[in-house]
Amino acid sequence: MSELKDRLRTDLTTAMKGRDELTTATLRMVLSAVTAEEVSGKEARQLSDEEVQAVLRREAKKRREAAEAFAGAGRAEQAERERAEEGVVAAYLPAQLTDADLTALVADVVTTTGATGMKDMGKVMGAVTGRVAGRAEGGRVAAEVRRQLG
Incomplete structure (x- = not known):
């Protein structure tokens, strides 16, 4: 168990x-x-x-x-x-990422993947989701990726 x-x-x-x-x-x-x-x-x-x-x-x-x-x-x-x-x-979940941490994490993934626009959103989301590991809600992550790619 x-x-x-x-x-x-x-x-x-x-x-x-x-x-x-x-x-x-x-x-x-x-x-x-x-x-x-x-x-x-x-x-x-x-x-x-x-x-x-x-x-x-x-x-x-x-x-x-x-x-x-x-x-x-x-x-x-x-x-x-x-x-x-x-x-x-x-109280039983890992601490959520702050907005600043999420912004930095997404910016790092955008630079490492070489994403240039919204056409790369799927690639960036896949990489970010793995690194976030439940510490941020998917909607928050998607909004931040959209903001940085848009």
Whole structure:
């Protein structure tokens, strides 16, 4: 079993003992998503830490999008709950790149690949995505690549 999944289970137990309702509900939801991922496909399997992180990133993104939708609909209380859940999930993910770090990383890749315009965006995105490794959302990366190539 992956270390990250073990940590999630241990933290769930701690949250339950501490009667932390938000953390308990969020970790249950995350572990449920991890289990669903493990049993999807033709046969059940154990997820690696990287695969568990991918599930966590997906869940964090769902919470972020739900918070935006609730806020747009004028439901501030639900939006705040979604943001709080995203915060719990984000604690298990690697630190996100700052805008300055992302800009520098993209600039480095643009120079090393010799990209000259938007026609090279796929090549640059492929190289940047490998180096970012889940530390920045794809939309942020694409926007920065577009800005520098455009």
